Amino acid sequence: MCRAMRRPGEERDGLLLQCKGAAAAAAAWWASAWLLPSTVTAFATFTALLALQSTVYRSLWDSAQYLGAMALGTAGAAAFGSTAGVHVWSVGVLAFIALIGARFQLLGRQGAQVPVVALFAFAGGGGDVDYIGHLVAAAAIGVCCGLAAHFAVAPSPHTDTAEQMTTDLAARAQSLLRALARMAERETAEEKSQEDWARRIEQLAARAAQVRAAVDREQENSRLNPRRPWCRAEESLHRCHEAIDMIERLGTHIRSVARALTHARRVPETETVLTSYANLLHGAADALECLHPPQGPEDADRLRGHIEDAMHRYREVTATVRQDRLDTPGEWPVYGAALTEAVRILEEIEHTGDRAPGQCRSG
Template sequence: MPAAARAASRLRGAVDRTRRGLTEAVRRPGPARNDLLLQLKAVAAAVAAWSVASWLLPAQVRTFAPFTALLALQQTLYRSVWEASRYLVAMAVGTALAGAFGTTAGVHAWSLGLVTLLALAVAKTPSLGGQRMQVPVTALFAFASGQGRWAYIGHLVAAVAIGVVCGLAAHLAPAPRTHTATARQQAGEVCAAVHALLADIAPALADGPADAGQARAWARRCDELAARIGGVRAVIHREEENAKLNPRGGPTTAPPDLSASRALVDALDHVVAHVRSITRALSATAPDADAGHDTTHRRFLHAYGDLLGHVATALRLCAPEDRCPGPDLTEAIHQGARHCRTLADRHRDRRPTSPTWPLHGTLLTEAERILGELRRLSPEGADGGAVPG
């Protein structure tokens, strides 16, 4: 495909994604609408900050007002306040260095180098986070453009303050809505997807060893699920953060509790890693497996498929409609643990002679680990209980 055609295709794709995002933002509340509102707020805040700075301050510093307004507008009000505070600290340190050297040593090449060196040293402070490089940037700007004069630095601080006020005011008008129901729904959906994967693997083992194509397909689904779980975790984190300092729910409203969804997603992350290990083991070929051992291997896989069926049942019960796992989950985990123990006992006597035992041991270990992850989500696990071994 020619380069022009590829560029045109990418442009059409970008336009199509933008159109779908705008349509979703108009139709229903959600992250797409929040993003659109944030863009509109950013425009309004930058224009307001530049207008106020143009009215009150000299032209040399007014650019800092809209720049700071954009910096203050993060996805959540909590992060906006946090990043704006870090920037104010970084700017205060940088301008203090510029003013101290500008009014004492004067503006020279050696003093500029010393200011830069000290500002870079301060920029290593981890507490400033992503704003730490603003220390040398602000110091150089105040020192080189403002000659380190305190009058110029005062105007610079005023421009930054105007930007912060305009940015936070735009964020509060109105504050972004919380979408905890969406976060819980996405956690339940990814749980259902992991359950579907196990539910597909379990019956396939009744026909014997998985072929290479099946194992690769299951491994690809594990990779896709791992990426999806990371996205859901980011959504949960954003919604938890969005509830902080957010006045939209009222001062007496308790912040939404997404701890159960966060625990579910963390457990699913580990479960998918264990399922990925199972797919690797299923794709392995036992060395020197004669006809008798092959029969034993098939019988094991048939029983192991039943075990994965119990695990899939337990996983389905981790995210019921009321998002409150109950005693059914505990019973399903107990059944899976008993089945796992029975299967291990049945094949224990074959360890010395069976070349397939290392493979079977790996499969059983991964199933036990999955059950252990699910136990933490059950009422028994929350109370510190243990699944019978």
């Protein structure tokens, strides 16, 4: 509660949704009590709460699915009520048919409401057509009250929050690159086992999944939201998705680099090569910092310079490996993998920079 009152965010949106739910339920009860029999008043209140989801788009979609489920359920109840009547066998047959209708994919998770509505209208209302009509009207009132509350005070867009989370995720990837560089430089403070690096990279992947889920929620929140034009939010959130994709791929390359460096550090003769390779990783980290995902590079020429400088360091490391005769069949799989993954990291950064608004292109 305190966090919701202090600053905007999911906590405040959740509290606002609860307040809107209470208001919509009260309005639905009042309207249904005024217009319809008391036997269906509770149904209007329930439907108002069901129509209120976390986003306007989700509320509209769930409401449409629910009304479709209700149409199937009430149609079955009316058909059996006007022909077979309410009996043990007819309740069983209706339930069986309604459960089949619940499997329609278009109804989504609201498909479960088909047998609920059918049995409620059939057994609870005796299959009476007038009762079923009142039930449908109550549901319509509830949906209208729920959607009206949502559109009156739409959820706040948090596109800036999604961008900040993506920026922080990129900073984590950059930190891992610099930590690997310090490891290659043989700084004892950065000595870690292969299991430690695997754990850190898994943490990066888990955080990427969390950020992706947050961006997906914001994409849904932006659709049909009267508080933010979708066309403007779409571009920003699309860049967030591209940045997350890139960082997840970088995590795969970083894992391979960490595995290769863990092996290479055991060989004393590789100190010169690892020092040069550390400079290559620092150059990749500089390029990632300059890329500044998801907004894109502020200075396209500067990003291009970082990538070209890193590629120059890559050629230096390759020459050093050959000069020190570390490209033998026993050693090259280690250094070849490390060099290949470093180039792929640079290619990922360059490719993302090419697609950024600034369209940085390397010559």
